[in-house]
Amino acid sequence: xxxxxxxxxxxxxxxxxxxxxxxxxxxxxxxxxxxxxxxxxxxxxxxxxxxxxxxxxxxxxxxxxxxxxxxxxxxxxxxxxxxxxxxxxxxxxxxxxxxxxxxxxxxxxxxxxxxxxxxxxxxxxxxxxxxx
Amino acid sequence: xxxxxxxxxxxxxxxxxxxxxxxxxxxxxxxxxxxxxxxxxxxxxxxxxxxxxxxxxxxxxxxxxxxxxxxxxxxxxxxxxxxxxxxxxxxxxxxxxxxxxxxxxxxxxxxxxxxxxxxxxxxxxxxxxxxxxxxxxxxxxxxxxxxxxxxxxxxxxxxxxxxxxxxxxxxxxxxxxxxxxxxxxxxxxxxxxxxxxxxxxxxxxxxxxxxxxxxxxxxxxxxxxxxxxxxxxxxxxxxxxxxxxxxxxxxxxxxxxxxxxxxxxxxxxxxxxxxxxxxxxxxxxxxxxxxxxxxxxxxxxxxxxxxxxxxxxxxxxxxxxxxxxxxxxxxxxxxxxxxxxxxxxxxxxxxxxxxxxxxxxxxxxxxxxxxxxxxxxxxxxxxxxxxxxxxxxxxxxxxxxxxxxxxxxxxxxxxxxxxxxxxxxxxxxxxxxxxxxxxxxxxxxxxxxxxxxxxxxxxxxxxxxxxxxxxxxxxxxxxxxxxxxxxxxxxxxxxxxxxxxxxxxxxxxxxxxxxxxxxxxxxxxxxxxxxxxxxxxxxxxxxxxxxxxxxxxxxxxxxxxxxxxxxxxxxxxxxxxxxxxxxxxxxxxxxxxxxxxxxxxxxxxxxxxxxxxxxxxxxxxxxxxxxxxxxxxxxxx
Numbered sequence: 228x229x230x231x232x233x234x235x236x237x238x239x240x241x242x243x244x245x246x247x248x249x250x251x252x253x254x255x256x257x258x259x260x261x262x263x264x265x266x267x268x269x270x271x272x273x274x275x276x277x278x279x280x281x282x283x284x285x286x287x288x289x290x291x292x293x294x295x296x297x298x299x300x301x302x303x304x305x306x307x308x309x310x311x312x313x314x315x316x317x318x319x320x321x322x323x324x325x326x327x328x329x330x331x332x333x334x335x336x337x338x339x340x341x342x343x344x345x346x347x348x349x350x351x352x353x354x355x356x357x358x359x
Numbered sequence: 360x361x362x363x364x365x366x367x368x369x370x371x372x373x374x375x376x377x378x379x380x381x382x383x384x385x386x387x388x389x390x391x392x393x394x395x396x397x398x399x400x401x402x403x404x405x406x407x408x409x410x411x412x413x414x415x416x417x418x419x420x421x422x423x424x425x426x427x428x429x430x431x432x433x434x435x436x437x438x439x440x441x442x443x444x445x446x447x448x449x450x451x452x453x454x455x456x457x458x459x460x461x462x463x464x465x466x467x468x469x470x471x472x473x474x475x476x477x478x479x480x481x482x483x484x485x486x487x488x489x490x491x492x493x494x495x496x497x498x499x500x501x502x503x504x505x506x507x508x509x510x511x512x513x514x515x516x517x518x519x520x521x522x523x524x525x526x527x528x529x530x531x532x533x534x535x536x537x538x539x540x541x542x543x544x545x546x547x548x549x550x551x552x553x554x555x556x557x558x559x560x561x562x563x564x565x566x567x568x569x570x571x572x573x574x575x576x577x578x579x580x581x582x583x584x585x586x587x588x589x590x591x592x593x594x595x596x597x598x599x600x601x602x603x604x605x606x607x608x609x610x611x612x613x614x615x616x617x618x619x620x621x622x623x624x625x626x627x628x629x630x631x632x633x634x635x636x637x638x639x640x641x642x643x644x645x646x647x648x649x650x651x652x653x654x655x656x657x658x659x660x661x662x663x664x665x666x667x668x669x670x671x672x673x674x675x676x677x678x679x680x681x682x683x684x685x686x687x688x689x690x691x692x693x694x695x696x697x698x699x700x701x702x703x704x705x706x707x708x709x710x711x712x713x714x715x716x717x718x719x720x721x722x723x724x725x726x727x728x729x730x731x732x733x734x735x736x737x738x739x740x741x742x743x744x745x746x747x748x749x750x751x752x753x754x755x756x757x758x759x760x761x762x763x764x765x766x767x768x769x770x771x772x773x774x775x776x777x778x779x780x781x782x783x784x785x786x787x788x789x790x791x792x793x794x795x796x797x798x799x800x801x802x803x804x805x806x807x808x809x810x811x812x813x814x815x816x817x818x819x820x821x822x823x824x825x826x827x828x829x830x831x832x833x834x835x836x837x838x839x840x841x842x843x844x845x846x847x848x849x850x851x852x853x854x855x856x857x858x859x860x861x862x863x864x865x866x867x868x869x870x871x872x873x874x875x876x877x878x879x880x881x882x883x884x885x886x887x888x889x890x891x892x893x894x895x896x897x898x899x900x901x902x903x904x905x906x907x908x909x910x911x912x913x914x915x916x917x918x919x920x921x922x923x924x925x926x927x928x929x930x931x932x933x934x935x936x937x938x939x940x941x942x943x944x945x946x947x948x949x950x951x952x953x954x955x956x957x958x959x960x961x962x963x964x965x966x967x968x969x970x971x972x973x974x975x976x977x978x979x980x981x982x983x984x985x986x987x988x989x990x991x992x993x994x995x996x
Contacts, residue, residue, distance in 0.1 A: 249979050257975075320975055327972025 233274035240267035254311070254318040258304045265297045360423065361448030364466045364517050367416045367474065371481070371510035374409035378402050378503030395496045402499035403489045406506055410485050413513075414478040421471045436647075436709040438468030447519055447583075458574045461581050463519035472712065473516045473644050476719045479857075480636035481509040483850035484628045487727050490844035491628055491734060501541055505632060508534035512637040516644065521570045521580045524648075528566070528609070528641060532559050535638050539625035551624035558618040562608020569601030573652065586651045599652055599659040602645070603666075610642025610696050613670040617922050619693055620677075623685040623739075627730030630685060634692040635723035643699045643715050647708045654706065657789070664704035664791035668798035671697035673919060675805035679812065680905045680915035683739045684729050687813045690918070691765060692722060694802060701795050702780040705787030710779035717772035721764035721858035727851050728758035731843045732817060741813065742903070746822035753848050755818050757855040762810040764858045766885045767803065774878060775862030777803070781881055782874035803881045807888030812904045815893070820900040 240263055247260025269290045276286025312318050382402040383394070427444020449463035466474075485505060492498045511534060514527030533556075540552030574580040576598065577588035590598075606612070611619035619639070623630055633639060646653055646663075653659055671694045678690035695718050702711040731754045736744050748755050764773035781803070784796050895904040908915055917923070969980075 245982060249975055249982065321973060323974070324972030326970075326974075328967045328970040 230274055230278040233270055237267040237270040237274070240264075240270065252319050252321050254308045254320050254323075255305070257320060258301060258308070261304075262297060262301060265293055269293055360420075360446040361464055361466070363416055363420055364446065364448070364464050367413050367420070367478070368464070368510055368513045368517060370409040370413040370416075371506040371513065374405050375503045375507035375510060377409075378405040378499055378506060381405065382499035382503075399493070399495075399498045402502050403485075406485045406502035407482070407489075410478065410482045410506065410509065413509075414475075414482050417471065417474050417478045420466060421475060424466065424468065424471055436469075436712070438472050438709075438712065442468035442471050444468075449519070458578060458580060460522045461520045461579075462523060463581065464517045464523070465519035465582070466517055469644075469647060469712065470516045472716065473640065474513060476640070476716050477509060477512050477516060477636045480719055480723045480854075481505065481512075481632060483723060483727065483854055484632045484636075487631075487730065487847050487850040488626070488628045490846035491730055492626060493844070497541065501538070501626070504534050504537045505629070508538065508632065508637055512641060515641050519582060521574060521582060521585065524582075524645070525567065525570055528605070528645075529563065531609075531638055531641060532556060532563065535559070535622070535633060538629045538633075539622045541626055541629065542624070545624075548624040551618075551621040555618040555622050558615050559608040562605045562615050564604070565601040566605020566608070569598045569603075569605065572598035572601060573649075582648065586649065590652075590655075592655065595652060596656040596658050599649075599656040600662065602649065603659060603663060606642035606646055606700075607666065608642075609645075610639045610700070611693050612642070612697060612700055613666050613673065614921075616670060616674065616693050617918075617925060620686050620689040620918065623683065623689050627685065627726060627733055630689070631723045631726030631730070634689070634726060635719040639692060639696055640715055640719060643696065643703070643711055646700075646703050647712055650703070650708045653703070660704045660706070661789055661791050663700055664789060664795045667697040667701035667704055668791065668795040669697075670694065671701065671802040672798045672805065675802045675809060676908075676911070676915045677918040679805060679809040680908055680912050682741055682903070682916075684732065684741050684744070684813060684817060685726075685739050687741075687809060688722070688725055688729060691806070691809065694806065695722070695765070698777065698780050698799065698802075701799055702783045704789070704791070704795065705780075705784040707779070707783030707787075710776070710783040714776035714780050717764065717776040717858070717861050720854060720861055721761045721771070721773060724757060724851065724854040724858045725761035725765065727847070727854065728754045728761060731847055731851065732758075734843060734847070741816040744817045745820040746818070748818040751818075751843075753852065754843070757851045758818070759814065760855050760859050762814045764862075766807045766810045766889065767881055768885065769882070770862065771859055772857065772862035774882070777881060778874060778878040782877040785874075785877060800881065800884060804884040804888035807885035808892045808904075808907075811889040811892040812896070815896050815900075816903070820896075 244260045244262075244264030244267060247263065248257055251257050251260060272286040272290045272293070274286075276284055276290075279286075308318050311323065315323070317323075382398045382405065421442060424442040424444030424446070427442070445465075445467045447463065447465040449461050451462050453460040453462065485502060488498075488502060488505065492501060495501065508531060511527045511530035515524050515531070518524035518527060536552045536556040539555050540549045543549040543552070570580070572594060573585050573590070576590045576594045577585040579585065579588070604615075608615045619634075622633060625633075653663075674690045674693035674697065678687045678694065681687045681690060695714070699711040699714050699718070702708075702714065731751060732744060732747060733739055735747065735751060738744075760771060764771035767773045767777040781796075781799055784792070784799050787795075891907060892904045895907055905912055905915075914920065969976075
């Protein structure tokens with residue numbers, strides 16, 4: 228089998244992953260897109276490992292590493308998503324703007340482009356009162 | 360032997376340290392009037408005892424030197440005949456990498472002669488100040504500064520090295536600043552102090568560079584080496600001209616004379632100290648100390664002659680028009696110092712030092728007497744004085760002696776020393792000599808006029824004392840019927856003796872020939888000036904005889920507007936420049952700093968727009984960047 232087939236497939240998979248990463252608003256779907264991209268890379272690694280007949284099978288070994296890291300990453304990511312959902316009742320990444328640059332004086336984030344409402348961002352450092 | 364010299368210098372210095380640190384020891388939390396009195400009494404002891412010890416040691420030193428081996432020749436100045444001994448000692452040599460500085464002292468006839476003048480006048484001033492400054496709560500620091508001043512002047516006098524001399528020279532500048540501004544509560548006084556400091560400092564810049572030029576050319580800063588070294592004439596002229604700037608600053612000669620009349624803002628004993636013994640004498644002393652170098656540089660002596668000629672006549676005319684008694688004496692000091700400078704320009708250092716010593720005696724006497732008068736009247740202005748002859752008999756007679764010496768009337772000391780100066784000028788050669796001689800003779804007449812005017816206005820005529828309801832701060836005036844405390848009258852009486860008799864030491868001991876012809880001419884001129892003023896005064900005792908100046912009275916009273924000229928030429932441009940610099944600093948330099956900060960903030964505001972919190976936007980940026988890079992890599996490869 229020519230190496231071009233798995234490469235094309237992995238490129239397609241990666242592109243779908245990138246699209247999902249950029250376009251999806253649901254955090255879980257974003258995580259899944261990341262998984263798609265990782266697996267596209269895995270496919271590439273295995274394909275080239277076979278094609279190059281690597282005696283030490285570096286590609287396969289690296290794939291195993293990636294799988295392990297991906298598992299860990301998705302576990303962590305889902306935990307974060309769960310925590311975010313518990314505090315905010317939403318996992319819409321468009322609305323999670325806590326890291327936005329904001330006016331240090333007021334603690335108010337820039338206006339949400341979708342709703343036009345300035346979001347009150349809970350923060351620990353700026354105001355010692357611990358509002359939430 | 361040289362350790363005695365060191366002790367003479369160190370004793371007043373130790374007195375200054377003790378007086379500053381020890382007078383109020385132990386330092387209490389609260390200060391009462393009794394504490395002030397006790398501190399003043401202790402400070403007086405700290406000031407007078409070391410000063411007296413220093414004076415005694417100086418006399419002993421003079422006695423010792425007078426027994427020294429003679430090395431006087433026919434052309435040598437009189438002090439080498441009088442005090443032929445010589446002592447020198449070096450504490451250490453400081454290696455500077457180029458010309459070494461030797462911390463050394465030397466005592467010879469010249470320095471001991473000047474040293475006697477310094478310690479005697481300083482002691483008289485210290486004793487006098489005890490009475491004069493009795494009610495001043497800052498007396499301890501005042502007397503300590505006088506001690507420091509004395510010590511600095513003694514260092515100048517006994518210095519064996521130009522750099523050591525310069526150290527004393529600068530310490531004197533500091534002390535004059537501190538003492539002139541003693542009553543700094545009054546803004547005018549502190550301004551006068553700053554003016555004295557700045558003007559003398561201006562001259563000192565030239566002085567320092569003159570020292571450097573001489574030292575580098577001679578390869579040593581030791582005065583003996585400098586005088587013995589073979590320095591090219593051009594270098595010598597430049598060096599002596601630079602030194603002359605410092606001399607003009609310290610000795611208040613044209614064009615740096617403006618600080619001296621303003622220095623009258625200080626307490627009167629300080630004026631006596633500055634005018635007679637220390638500050639202004641230093642300039643003349645320095646020229647005499649380095650006289651061989653000046654003699655080899657004729658252009659410098661010509662410049663000095665012009666300075667002296669302008670200074671003596673101008674200052675005498677200014678003295679004629681002043682109403683402030685102390686300012687009369689201040690201008691008279693400038694005029695008399697110009698006489699000394701004229702004698703130096705004429706090539707006679709003996710006459711200059713002779714006049715320096717007699718002038719030191721009678722000018723200190725005049726100032727201390729003026730202090731008594733001011734203490735009595737509570738005002739400096741002669742229009743507030745008059746008719747004091749009966750109330751102040753001791754002062755009257757002492758001041759009469761002083762004025763007689765100032766005018767050069769026999770038998771007072773001024774006759775002999777001024778005659779020596781004038782005959783030296785008469786026999787001099789040089790392009791400026793006729794000018795200088797004419798100026799000197801004219802000044803004799805004007806001196807007679809202003810001295811008579813001050814004498815008449817102070818002691819004769821109707822009484823004009825007005826009882827002051829409350830003494831203003833700084834005058835310390837409470838009239839209690841007595842002439843003055845004994846501590847003030849004693850120094851006056853003691854100084855009257857040398858002012859009267861020192862002249863006879865001139866022909867006798869000092870070997871200065873008296874030229875009776877010249878003496879007669881100057882006597883006639885002085886009496887002429889005095890006679891005109893007396894006739895005017897007799898005609899109208901109420902009025903100021905200065906009216907004889909006619910339309911010139913205004914310019915003379917303003918000392919020919921030199922102050923205004925300097926204000927217009929120097930002070931105002933400098934202030935304008937300073938304001939310009941401040942504005943440039945605020946707008947350009949600070950503007951650049953603040954502007955760069957503001958520009959960075961503004962630019963960062965643009966970049967900030969990207970960080971809107973949407974993580975997907977960031978990733979889009981990353982992916983777009985990656986794509987551009989990969990496309991670029993492919994295309995360029």
